[in-house]
Amino acid sequence: MADRRAWRPIIFSCPTTGDRVQALLPGEASESLADNLYSISCAACDGIHFINLRTDAVVDPKRS
Numbered sequence: 001m002a003d004r005r006a007w008r009p010i011i012f013s014c015p016t017t018g019d020r021v022q023a024l025l026p027g028e029a030s031e032s033l034a035d036n037l038y039s040i041s042c043a044a045c046d047g048i049h050f051i052n053l054r055t056d057a058v059v060d061p062k063r064s
């Protein structure tokens with residue numbers, strides 16, 4: 001059920017392959033999401049990346 005959510009496309013650089021990948025993010029950041037991180041499956045490396053919904057930046061949990 002995503003009727004109240006507007007999805008927006010973004011382009012990010014895969015931190016594993018360096019490729020540019022298109023993904024969809026929920027239109028609004030949610031206070032219920034810890035640190036506003038959204039997990040997406042990456043088409044370039046088949047992995048999972050976390051996107052900060054406020055900055056649209058890829059977050060690498062291994063680096064803090």
Ligand SMILES: [Zn+2]
Pocket residue numbers: 014015016017042043044045046047049
């Ligand atoms: Zn990737």
